Amino acid sequence: MLKKRIIPCLDIKDGRTVKGINFVDIQDAGDPIELAKNYVKQGADELVFLDITATIENRSTLIELVKRIAKEINIPFTVGGGINSVEDVARLIEAGADKVSLNSSAVKRPELITEIANQFGSQCVVVAIDTKFENDEWKVFVHGGRTLTPLTTVNWAKRAEQLGAGEILLTSMNNDGTKAGFALEITNNVSSAVNIPVIASGGAGSKEHFKNVFEQTKATGGLAASIFHYGEIPIPELKNYLKEQNIAIR
Amino acid sequence: MIAIIKYNAGNISSVQNALSRLGYESIITDDETQILNADKVIFPGVGEASSAMKYLIEKGLDKTILAIKKPILGICLGQQLMCESTEEGDTACLGIFNTQVKKFPATEIVPHMGWNSFTKIEGELLKNLQPNADVYFVHSYYAEINAQTTAVCDYIKPFSAAMQKDNFYATQFHPEKSADIGEQILKNFLEL
Known part of the structure; x- marks a missing residue:
């Protein structure tokens, strides 16, 4: 049986791991390679590296980091942040990334999804959606959550699928950093509306939150950062708990 | 020496990295002599079948692959x-295995992406695995x-x-990309 994936996310700034609370107030949480290796040892199913300052800073630090990650770890990993062109993707894939994650650039120019899918395959195109419930609607935000767009979340997810996305990484800004649980309603709406894998992100604070998102939505992965970084929920303990709850887990 | 076939597909350096972690040197090459003289050959790839096949034929790699004895x-x-x-x-392919590759019907999420286990397992390549071993899949077509x-x-x-x-x-x-279990499988292959 296909297993639900537990995915630690490492936010990267200048080659180091950081985690923002509600996308601001950044704290240092360590060396990405050491953290990544430790997650693999603990049984993480995939890793996501998001370069949160990539849009304004030099890319070469990130490329070097991706090469080192690819040498050291033996599970799939996604790299996101500041990807604006097929050339950006080619450099990351060459460096060893398995997938790339697009966010603001895909909203700005949706054809980019198709261009990347045509050249490298849909399986390597993750469309990351930052969403916030505002004025009775789940809307899409870009630029690290700073800019509201006219897009509604379910429609944008469906469009991304049609354009060739292989996966959706859905982050609820209302829930991110709160440790109050994933945004079940929008995760369910998006994962029911598309036929590609959806990863739920934002708000994980307990083992039960993962059980809830896997039982109450069609999400096939759950992503979190700080609870794993700071060892609040050790991955083996989380996976054992979910297995006991009869959820398919590696 | 281990040869990794170089062609217009992604994921090739991942295989080389995995071999290095196991302590094996390898070369990424599209040279017929190097491929045919290698002790083991790996034909990896993530990509689209028709453009990959077209490239293999243009470079004569289709005939090289069929001529491999190791x-x-x-x-x-x-x-x-x-x-x-x-x-x-x-796309017409190399015809080594007598089977067709089809697209998954969209009755479930496609691509099949993530860790899954086997319902049948045999042979040298997959020896020494636990029966419930999980490996990493990502594909929309299946043999x-x-x-x-x-x-x-x-x-x-x-x-x-x-x-x-x-x-x-x-x-x-x-x-x-399949953690320790994948390394065991690569080791099984390299020790054939």
Whole structure:
């Protein structure tokens, strides 16, 4: 049986791991390679590296980091942040990334999804959606959550699928950093509306939150950062708990 | 020396990294002599079948692959290209395995992406694995079950997770991305 994936996310700034609370107030949480290796040892199913300052800073630090990650770890990993062109993707894939994650650039120019899918395959195109419930609607935000767009979340997810996305990484800004649980309603709406894998992100604070998102939505992965970084929920303990709850887990 | 076949597909450096972690040196090459003289050959790949097949034919790599006498391991797209044909771009393939590659019906999430286990497992390549071992898959097309199937995975329907015919081995999953279990499988291949 296909297993639900537990995915630690490492936010990267200048080659180091950081985690923002509600996308601001950044704290240092360590060396990405050491953290990544430790997650693999603990049984993480995939890793996501998001370069949160990539849009304004030099890319070469990130490329070097991706090469080192690819040498050291033996599970799939996604790299996101500041990807604006097929050339950006080619450099990351060459460096060893398995997938790339697009966010603001895909909203700005949706054809980019198709261009990347045509050249490298849909399986390597993750469309990351930052969403916030505002004025009775789940809307899409870009630029690290700073800019509201006219897009509604379910429609944008469906469009991304049609354009060739292989996966959706859905982050609820209302829930991110709160440790109050994933945004079940929008995760369910998006994962029911598309036929590609959806990863739920934002708000994980307990083992039960993962059980809830896997039982109450069609999400096939759950992503979190700080609870794993700071060892609040050790991955083996989380996976054992979910297995006991009869959820398919590696 | 281990040769990794160089062509217009992604994921090739991942295989080289995995071999280095196991302590094996390898070269990424499209040179016929280097490929035919290698002790082992790996034919990896993530990409689109029709453009990959076109490239292999243009470079004469289709004939080179068929001429290999040493063990060769096709991975993911590599496995699919070793079959008779694929529905992806309606492409005629190398015809090593007597089976067709089809697209998953969209009755479940496609691509089949993530860790899955086997419902049948046999042969040298997959020896020393726990029966519930999970490996990493990411694909939208699958090879049908046939006489050369050595491992079966069930997603939407049972399909060939691994195949073998003489010195030709193939896996639909990615051993180079399948943590310790994947390393065991690569080791099994390298020690054939």
